[in-house]
Amino acid sequence: ATTGGYSNEDYMRINQYYMETSQNTATYQALTLAGKDVKLNYEGVYVLNVTKNSTFKGLLHLADTVTGVNGKTFESSQELMAYVADLDLGSKVTVQEISNGKTKEVSGKIIELPNGKNGIGIGLVDHTKVLSDVDVDFDTSGVGGPSAGLMFTLDIYDQVNNEDLRKGRKIAGTGTIESDGSVGDIGGAGLKVVSAAKSGADIFFVPNNPVDKEILKKDPDAKTNYEEAKEAAKDLDTDMKIVPVTTVQEAIDYLRSTN
Incomplete structure (x- = not known):
């Protein structure tokens, strides 16, 4: 079965990524508050969807991990979005990603998002990893x-x-x-x-x-x-x-x- 172009399996994967991020952040924050030795590694962002008007439609896919933009890396999805929002509308942008275990680079343009800000038109959530004993x-x-x-x-x-x-x-x-x-x-x-x-x-x-x-x-x-x-x-x-x-x-x- 599919809804809005997504299969039930897709929705399960999206929920899995949300849960993974939530659990990792909760673990990191709880161990930090408890004074334990812990580190939260930011590995990029999971792609959850690509909007119809995005120039990355067909280039970025569900479960791809975006690791950088224009060769720049970030410490959070907020940093990534803030950087992209400051780019000029219609300007070329190159995204570094991992897709099916392979490192790739794809290019598109900055578009106007429904909220009026500039972006590349993807839904995303942090891809993180907790390091602790x-x-x-x-x-x-x-x-x-x-x-x-x-x-x-x-x-x-x-x-x-x-x-x-x-x-x-x-x-x-x-x-x-x-x-x-x-x-x-x-x-x-x-x-x-x-x-x-x-x-x-x-x-x-x-x-x-x-x-x-x-x-x-x-x-x-x-x-x-x-x-x-x-x-x-x-x-x-x-x-x-x-x-x-x-x-x-x-x-x-x-x-x-x-x-």
């Missing part, structure tokens, strides 16, 4: 995408630091995790509150980042993840505590300071 295994049955990053980090940290952050409480939450410890927004915050409340959670962590200015221009009533979660909790009339966070350290501090 601490082995971390994940049981992710029923979990998909990057939104479990915060909770992955808290669970790993609690175990490797030999600290009982739970204190008998049932803790739930959502939010992506970045290598600097910041917690990123997710979709469907209200729905996740409903699920957590039904499971009997006592605490629900949720991102509390400002709404992007561009989104506010299009939708002045757009809510933060925290506002969505609070609204859903009020409708449910639940006693579950909705806790806003912008970093994993804030979540750790909250759990330490409360019972």
